[in-house]
Amino acid sequence: MALGLVVLAPAPAQADDTPLAEQMEILNDAYKAMRRTDDAAEGAKLAREAQAAVAKAFSMTPEFVEKGGHPAGKEKAMASYRMQTAQLLVVLCEIETAFLAEDLDKVKELITPLRESKKKGHDEFMEDE
Secondary structure, three states, rough: OOOOOOOOOOOHHOOOHHHHHHHHHHHHHHHHHHHHOOHHHHHHHHHHHHHHHHHHOOOOOHHHHHHHOOOOOHHHHHHHHHHHHHHHHHHHHHHHHHOOOOHHHHHHHHHOOOOHHHHHHHHHHHHOO
């Protein structure tokens, strides 16, 4: 599962007050809690919280892209951002489904690759500090 996520960690300090950074913080908090819970109902609730944050973030533009910093240009960067964000939403729905089925092995299998995907997305859509 090689999807580059733009999300799952707080944005750099200078961008913490953006609407996108706020959604990423909500997502990051839900992600951390999902990794730790063995309670299926709580996990499904957290997955839905993460889904809501991702759905809001879908139509937003990362500050780095808005400033013209992405080498592919804004149009191509946004197409990539939206695709990665949509892929994340699908994975979060799969995580919710796995929690509802009380299949914690599947939850772990789905959550584990998200950390590396987050790095890929941040590398593409965030300025180096």
